[in-house]
Amino acid sequence: MPPDATAFTFGELVARLGAATLCGLLLGLEREWRAKDAGLRTHALVALSSAVITTSALSLYAAVRREGGDADPLRVIQGLAQAIGFISAGTIFVARRNVRNLTTAASLWFSASTGIVAGAAQFTLLAVAMGFGLTILIVMKLFDRVGLQGGEER
Template identity: 85%
Template sequence: MLPDATAFTLGDIIWRLGAATLCGLVLGLEREWRGKDAGLRTHALVALSAGLITTSALSLYAVVRREGGTADPLRVIQGLAQAIGFIAAGTIFVARRNVKNLTTAASIWFSASVGIVAGAAQFTLLAVAMGFGLTILVVLRLLDRLGLSGSAEE
């Protein structure tokens, strides 16, 4: 018989997945304001999915360790980080030698990253990363509009 696969309390799970979802929503809101196709729902689902996979991997790791086995949850996280690149790459396209949606692709990858961090309950790291991420997406966009950054990507 398999042991109980839940190594975390319901409160732990809600905090982790709630934080991942909230961060994804915030990132998606910024993309929605920019009129991008990958917006609220996409970013929220990517972050929630990454948080869910990370929480599950860590939970199963705790159960396996308690039962005397060995496991490596970092493999799951590594696979997730690699796989999200395929989704992000799907948002990029080239039209007449101009590359479009690089920032949206990067924000999707970042959304997965904050989901992983939230799923690992690294909330200080999550807050700092969100601060930097929003600075990049919002403040640097304002500098672009003012012609001060030298970058015109979106």
Template identity: 80%
Template sequence: MPSDATAFTLSEIIWRLGVATLCGMVLGLEREWRGKDAGLRTHALVALSSALITASALSLYAMVRRQGGDADPLRVIQGLAQAIGFIAAGTIFVARRSVKNLTTAASVWFSASAGIVAGAAQFSLLAVAMGFGLTILVVLKLLDRFGLARSEEGE
């Protein structure tokens, strides 16, 4: 049974974040096969970040409703997610027909997602997401070094 801090059990959290990560990886792999700039790690981080923000918003909404409140934490999270998109976009630039720093932008957005979740005291959700995020950034980078995945330019 979920605690008051979350609307989901740990297995639900792992399932939701895992499915999002795998979907992002599949999309990114397809992009890599086509030689596009945004690849496996970028798409995986964006998908994971979206799931993380969504799960956090749903949990906060359920928590507020259980306590009899009528405040809407979803609007705050939406504003944060939108604002960090502008900040992350500032790290991306184009040079000689090549897009640079896509993974950096995705990791900035992921960091913002982690901050939202930590601020909501959803520590189980945060721990699971950090495990997935670090896997994306470290393990998939190792695959790139061994030639099993193509890295984004100028990360």
């Protein structure tokens, strides 16, 4: 019998994918306020995609284990981390000793991690991480304005 890729209930899938999408939207909203290229849609899609892949990996893992097979969903998560690193690197520009969009690249990587965590249904971890992530993006920007931070995105 083939692995059942729909091992989660509809409600569980909506919660996982909805949480990831919401986190991606919140992160993207902050980037939109800063007029950055990667905004609402990009961050939401990165987070949602990560949640879809993580949820699928966990579902397939459970199905394969029920059939007596051996699978490792951590490989999928590792692949996601590498892939988003590649995509994020494409947002960074270096010109005349100025590095641009480094925070946007990091926020894309963070968006992917929120998707992974939401896909794994680790909602407490997701809430705490989002609190810290949004604090870094929003509150720390205030330090840029008063000259207390290096300000990689001027």
